Amino acid sequence: QEQLVESGGGLVKPGGSLRLSCAASGFIFSDSYMSWIRQAPGKGLEWVSYISGSSRYTNYADSVKGRFTISRDNARNSLYLQMDSLRAEDTAVYYCVRGHTILTYWGQGTLVTVSS
């Protein structure tokens, strides 16, 4: 049974930093591309970033490029998103997702609120 559990969300001031984590189980994590997708309150879905199984390939949406960093630790079956220079418009539920083209399985998400 695949499982993705996000953590690390919370309230942060504009300009601050936050690190999200995602614990994966039930599938071969190291073989899987992984993505972060976000959803602002009451809004639609926005792709944020993805990383290949070996960490060789990464890609970012223009809206977060240079501020967010995706990484993974295959020994710990964990995915991360380091978010720096946070802005109000980064407020959203952040989902950890298996895959990068076909988004097969989604975690339940963690809420990030950027507000003073």
Added chain:
Amino acid sequence: EIVLTQSTGTLSLSPGERATLSCRASQSVSNNYLAWFQQKPGQAPRLLIYGASSRATGIPDRFSGSGSGTDFTLTVSRLEPEDFAVYYCQQYGSSPYTFGQGTKLEV
């Protein structure tokens, strides 16, 4: 960037009826790499269809996808009470991978 437009914001139907949801792309979607997701309140999205017409694992056959190029359709043949939700299309043919704004299917 490919913009996906789901022209119907809200679709009001009844259980047992047929639902047809549309998704139009601003340019051709490479290899028809188009997916559909269902999202219920307070839940994460769930993959329904990928490759425009392939059902994901465990998805009932009342859900079907069709289309190519710039015009795609999700059809729910006979609506069940649990099908009332928000539906998103997504293209993964070219980066950045983009989503439509969603169609709410309500009773």
